[in-house]
Amino acid sequence: GAVFVQHPAAVTPFSTEPDGKLCAGLIPSWLKGSVLRMGPGLFKVGGEPLNHLFDGQAMIHKFDLQNGGVTYHRRFIRTDAYVRAVTENRVVITEFGTAAYPDPCRNIFSRFFTYFRGIEVTDNCMVNIYPVGEDFYAVTETNFITKVDPDSLETLEKVDLCKYLSVNGVTAHPHTDPDGTVYNIGNCFGKNMSLAYNIVKIPPAQEGEGEPLEKSQVVVQLPSSERLKPSYVHSFGMTENHFVFVEQPVKINLLKFLSAWSFRGATYMDCFESNQSMGTWFHLASKDPAGYMSSHKFRTSAFNIFHHINAYEDDSFIVVDLCTWKGFDFVYNYLYLANLKQEWEEVKKAALRAPQPEVRRYVLPLDIHKEEPGKNLVSLSYTTATAVLHTDGTVWLEPEVLFSGPRLAFEFPQINYSRCSGKKYSFAYGLGLNHFIPDRIVKLDVQSRESRAWREDGCYPSEPLFVPTPGARDEDDGVLLSIVVKPGAERPAFLLLLDAVELTELARAEVDAVIPVTLHGVYRPA
Numbered sequence: 452g453a454v455f456v457q458h459p460a461a462v463t464p465f466s467t468e469p470d471g472k473l474c475a476g477l478i479p480s481w482l483k484g485s486v487l488r489m490g491p492g493l494f495k496v497g498g499e500p501l502n503h504l505f506d507g508q509a510m511i512h513k514f515d516l517q518n519g520g521v522t523y524h525r526r527f528i529r530t531d532a533y534v535r536a537v538t539e540n541r542v543v544i545t546e547f548g549t550a551a552y553p554d555p556c557r558n559i560f561s562r563f564f565t566y567f568r569g570i571e572v573t574d575n576c577m578v579n580i581y582p583v584g585e586d587f588y589a590v591t592e593t594n595f596i597t598k599v600d601p602d603s604l605e606t607l608e609k610v611d612l613c614k615y616l617s618v619n620g621v622t623a624h625p626h627t628d629p630d631g632t633v634y635n636i637g638n639c640f641g642k643n644m645s646l647a648y649n650i651v652k653i654p655p656a657q658e659g660e661g662e663p664l665e666k667s668q669v670v671v672q673l674p675s676s677e678r679l680k681p682s683y684v685h686s687f688g689m690t691e692n693h694f695v696f697v698e699q700p701v702k703i704n705l706l707k708f709l710s711a712w713s714f715r716g717a718t719y720m721d722c723f724e725s726n727q728s729m730g731t732w733f734h735l736a737s738k739d740p741a742g743y744m745s746s747h748k749f750r751t752s753a754f755n756i757f758h759h760i761n762a763y764e765d766d767s768f769i770v771v772d773l774c775t776w777k778g779f780d781f782v783y784n785y786l787y788l789a790n791l792k793q794e795w796e797e798v799k800k801a802a803l804r805a806p807q808p809e810v811r812r813y814v815l816p817l818d819i820h821k822e823e824p825g826k827n828l829v830s831l832s833y834t835t836a837t838a839v840l841h842t843d844g845t846v847w848l849e850p851e852v853l854f855s856g857p858r859l860a861f862e863f864p865q866i867n868y869s870r871c872s873g874k875k876y877s878f879a880y881g882l883g884l885n886h887f888i889p890d891r892i893v894k895l896d897v898q899s900r901e902s903r904a905w906r907e908d909g910c911y912p913s914e915p916l917f918v919p920t921p922g923a924r925d926e927d928d929g930v931l932l933s934i935v936v937k938p939g940a941e942r943p944a945f946l947l948l949l950d951a952v953e954l955t956e957l958a959r960a961e962v963d964a965v966i967p968v969t970l971h972g973v974y975r976p977a
């Protein structure tokens with residue numbers, strides 16, 4: 452039956468005038484569209500809990516904004532993982548950190564033959580939703596993506612990318628050109644053991660030209676620093692003329708991943724391991740014509756990288772802004788739900804041992820022979836990041852720190868994407884993780900390095916989506932949209948609208964429903 456949950460959200464728009472008097476602030480009249488976000492929605496199956504933040508069964512959330520009113524709808528995505536779990540009342544498909552339960556009805560022999568059929572890769576698309584041509588796909592990072600109806604939230608089709616591309620999966624963070632071309636990167640290890648990272652390109656929808664996915668192609672192949680252990684890749688950078696791939700020391704052990712590990716109750720998380728000696732490598736590829744730049748061997752100290760903020764070319768340099776976590780210990784080890792649900796004192800203790808977060812700027816010189824070895828190659832006036840050519844032909848990078856706070860991460864970064872992606876920019880918006888707990892929205896001026904935050908006691912916001920004011924002159928002239936949860940309040944969730952210049956509240960649309968965490972999403976203009 453329909454799992455539509457309609458909450459005519461009570462809008463209590465307000466803003467304080469200079470004299471502090473409350474007056475009817477409003478949702479800007481130009482703001483007409485939908486906030487679409489993905490996240491885990493079902494955390495227990497067959498009475499058993501799902502262990503990891505990335506295991507919950509995918510739920511899509513939609514806030515519709517028009518004529519100053521707001522409604523909220525949500526729906527479980529009918530993935531195989533969800534349908535089979537609900538039907539069989541057990542975890543049937545192994546998730547990121549939870550192994551499938553063996554079918555109690557099968558005897559040891561039929562289970563043994565499951566061993567040889569290998570694992571069933573999950574299609575639990577709880578990470579992001581993004582447009583490809585006229586369609587919207589809810590995604591995780593495997594080869595399965597799920598076409599959904601962005602209005603009715605119905606599940607339309609499970610798509611296997613292996614039908615179109617030689618990849619084992621692609622990230623949940625594609626880049627999109629103004630003409631609608633979609634780029635992404637993914638591990639490729641199944642096909643003819645060419646162990647590498649493939650950058651893929653999906654052309655824009657053409658009138659009457661059918662499915663854009665049919666015309667997708669691998670445009671660049673980047674080599675893996677370690678043949679049987681490719682790095683985990685969560686996102687990548689794209690400037691006007693280049694792709695940037697940061698190869699982190701968190702590795703996928705293919706012998707574990709490609710064996711039928713599900714038989715012994717292993718999960719995806721069991722297949723990761725840290726390379727303690729490589730540090731972190733940066734790779735460059737030209738965009739058009741697409742080609743790997745093998746002579747540019749950039750190296751730096753070890754860090755985890757999930758989210759690129761932005762990358763752009765300036766003079767003969769590529770500036771790369773990243774959300775990093777120092778060290779090679781896998782940050783996802785700290786994201787088991789049992790950890791995140793502990794008392795605050797325990798949460799703080801765990802975060803003390805975890806990799807420390809830092810927003811960093813790296814500068815990659817395109818001309819690595821501009822100076823003799825040993826001299827700093829970076830000559831941009833506005834950054835202290837350095838790059839030094841070593842006699843072995845590698846270039847050692849040192850970053851400039853743009854934001855750093857004790858166990859305070861500037862994460863889930865967003866920018867004015869349509870205006871600034873791949874170009875020199877000033878502002879980034881992020882979710883502040885305080886010892887991994889999301890407790891503030893942060894605006895970072897990457898030029899002045901100044902930051903400001905929105906917080907409210909007992910409130911836990913989500914990734915802030917930036918929507919530019921139509922016809923705006925300034926980069927930060929627009930609105931930030933974030934789903935905020937307020938456990939225990941009469942209305943335990945609201946859509947928060949902030950003015951993106953000052954981070955002042957424009958309005959909030961309160962909903963009398965508990966909204967589980969959402970990871971990523973998109974604003975879809977009406």
Ligand SMILES: CCC[C@@H](CCO)COc1cccc([C@H](O)CCN)c1
Nearest residue numbers: 505547578591592619620638719722
């Ligand atoms: C061994 C890791 C395999 C890679 C895919 C390889 O191309 C990641 O696979 C998953 C599987 C399940 C959920 C996820 C989530 O997307 C993570 C957090 N975003 C990722």
Ligand SMILES: [Fe+2]
Nearest residue numbers: 685757758971
């Ligand atoms: Fe992400």
